[in-house]
Amino acid sequence: MTVIVANDTPPAIRGILKRWFVEPKPNVFVGTVNRRTRDKVLEYVKRNAADMSLLILTSEPNCQGFKIERWGQPDRRDTEISGLWLVAEQWVDTENQPF
DSSP: OEEEEEESOOHHHHHHHHHHSEEEETTEEEEOOOHHHHHHHHHHHHHHOTTOEEEEEEEOSSSSSEEEEEESSOSSEEEEETTEEEEESOOSSGGGOOO
16 A cells, blocks of 8 residues: 655646656545556656655554655655654754764
8 A cells, every 4th residue: 555645736746746656635645556557656746846855654464564755845854763763753863863
């Protein structure tokens, strides 16, 4: 399963995403597509909509069962530590940032 949360989505890109995903809420797209289709759709979106940002959650065979990917200008940061995906709103100590 794939969940995409898009910000500042142009109408043409929104239409492309609606071909492959259901839009239960504005700019939230959910669907079950294979990895190749998902990667091709996201590659097209990233290439043609440089001003938008994406939060992409995908099913993965890890201990949590999902992977987090961000593209564009995210308002939060995520990192994988010891196989677990963690999300930080801000880092308190800048010298210990894992990325």
